[in-house]
Structures are given as structure tokens and as C-alpha cells.
Amino acid sequence: MSGSHDAPLTLGLWLRMAHARLAPVIGPDEAARDLRRIAMHATGLSAAQLGIGGGDVLAPAAQAAADAMLAARLAHRPLAQILGAWPFYGRSFHVTQDTLVPRPDTETLIELALERPFSRMVDLGTGSGAIAVTLLAERADALGLASDISQAALEVAARNAQRHGVAARLDLRHADWWDGLAGVFDLIVSNPPYVTQADYARLAPEITQWEPRAALTPGGDGLAAYRQILGGLGPYLAAGGRCLVEIGAEQGRDVAAIFVAAGLVDVAVHADINGKDRVVSGRRGQ
Numbered sequence: 001m002s003g004s005h006d007a008p009l010t011l012g013l014w015l016r017m018a019h020a021r022l023a024p025v026i027g028p029d030e031a032a033r034d035l036r037r038i039a040m041h042a043t044g045l046s047a048a049q050l051g052i053g054g055g056d057v058l059a060p061a062a063q064a065a066a067d068a069m070l071a072a073r074l075a076h077r078p079l080a081q082i083l084g085a086w087p088f089y090g091r092s093f094h095v096t097q098d099t100l101v102p103r104p105d106t107e108t109l110i111e112l113a114l115e116r117p118f119s120r121m122v123d124l125g126t127g128s129g130a131i132a133v134t135l136l137a138e139r140a141d142a143l144g145l146a147s148d149i150s151q152a153a154l155e156v157a158a159r160n161a162q163r164h165g166v167a168a169r170l171d172l173r174h175a176d177w178w179d180g181l182a183g184v185f186d187l188i189v190s191n192p193p194y195v196t197q198a199d200y201a202r203l204a205p206e207i208t209q210w211e212p213r214a215a216l217t218p219g220g221d222g223l224a225a226y227r228q229i230l231g232g233l234g235p236y237l238a239a240g241g242r243c244l245v246e247i248g249a250e251q252g253r254d255v256a257a258i259f260v261a262a263g264l265v266d267v268a269v270h271a272d273i274n275g276k277d278r279v280v281s282g283r284r285g286q
Ligand SMILES: C[S@@+](CC[C@H](N)C(=O)[O-])C[C@H]1O[C@@H](n2cnc3c(N)ncnc32)[C@H](O)[C@@H]1O
Pocket: 099, 100, 101, 102, 103, 106, 124, 125, 126, 127, 128, 129, 130, 131, 147, 148, 149, 150, 153, 175, 176, 177, 191, 192, 193, 194, 214, 215, 216
């Protein structure tokens, strides 16, 4: 973008012009929020500096970077992928087009997992590694295994494990759910693909065009991954060990039934901070 030919382009003017283009595409509030983040990333200014730096002339390199990020956002690319990192449970995770962007909803699973001690955990379908890396970072004496069917996602998870200092305690494996995995765990966690085929078609383009389909939906009724994970967990869950999975808001009853059919006890459905069913938990009896 350029200002009028005799006035240099200031940051404030860039923000106003960019907002006029982005607001009709993603809405005025989201456009304002995303453009502030883009401007901070392009200029290196903090949020506070941005507030007082509106009159600063944009350096050519910063303007080129901001313009490229604006073009990507106009094409519905998620801000997390544009910035290359996204916060989760107080830590910054590297994300790419090969991984699901970690969602705040998933922090419910983290809170529940951390309510009790564990020493050996497995995270099935680890994606960016958000769950496994967070749990190991929060529990410095625990060991973990994390798997994914996407080799590209595992590379992102490895980078996040390094970034947060848990790589030596996290074994990353390329696997189709339990296939080829070994070990006995006192905590099994997963945020598997669970969107139904019908709901997937109604999701925003930020999701359907830019995030991996295999991370979001197993097709059909959305329950196939739970059936495979719970159906196969027998040899892997220690006596007294817990299993927690993230679910879609309408799936509590169905997934709880899958837990019960797998022989788990104390099966419960937990709501997230918005009051929506978000996690099912269960335990193997002693
Ligand atoms: C909803 S994403 C969750 C990513 C991450 N755990 C999170 O919470 O942000 C589901 C993940 O499961 C992986 N996945 C899908 N099918 C799989 C399978 N058959 N075996 C292992 N992982 C699978 C996807 O590649 C994706 O990374």
C-alpha cells in the first residue's frame, strides 16, 4: 500500500488503509485486532509503543512485511500461521500449515490433566505438540511419548519441544493411533480430529482452506478416532491411570459411552470456561 504521493506512509495511515480493506472480509473488530498484531510483528514495536508510534513513518522493509501479512490475511490465512507462533497455556508455540493452531479450548484438558500427578504420559495426535510439551513443561519429572500420523506435524512438535526445554523427555513417534507404539502410561491424552463431516463443510475458510483436514475431521459422525483410541488403549493404560480426550460440545454422551465400553471407571464429561462440554475423562480401576 502507499499513501498519497507527497505524504510519507505513517504507521497510523497504514493501519487505517489496511483496516478499510480487511474489515469487509473478516469483520471490523477482528480486523483491528489482527492488524495491530501484524503491525507489531512488522515493525518490532511493542503494544504500548504501537499506541504512541502512529505518526512514525513506516520503513520500507517494515511496510513490505506488513503488506505481505495483510495480503495473507485477506486470503483468510489464520493470523497464527502468518505470525508463525501462537500462545497456548502461557507459552508460545511454533505453528505452520501442517499443524492445527492450538486452541484455548484445549487448555481445559491441560487443567484437568494437571489436577493429579503423573509420571509417564502419551499424547496421541500431538500436532504442534501443544499438549505434550505443556504437560512436560509443567511437570519437570514426567516423561512423555507423543505421536502423529503427520511427519510434518512431528517436525513442528520437535521444534516446540526444543523451544520449551522438554525434548530430552519427549519421544516423538510417527504412528497411526496405537499402531507400533509401546509402553505403559499413567496418563493418556488426545485431542483427536472430531468434527463431523457435515459440520466441517460449514467451518470458516481460515480453517478449511489453511488447516490440515486430517487434524479436524475423521469424516462421518466425528467419533472414529475415539473408537480407535479407546478401543486400543487396553495394554497401554496402567492400573489407576487416567485417560482424557477433548470433544466437540455435542459429543459428551457418545464419547462417555465409548469410555464405559472400554472398561474405564469414573467416566465424566467436563465443561470448558464457556460452559460447553469439552473433555471426557475416565480411569482404569486398580
Ligand atoms: C485436533 S488436532 C490436535 C493437535 C494438537 N494435539 C492440539 O491439541 O493442538 C489432531 C491431530 O491428530 C492427528 N491425527 C489424525 N489422524 C491420526 C491418526 N490416525 N493417528 C495419529 N494422529 C492422527 C492430526 O495429524 C492432528 O495433528
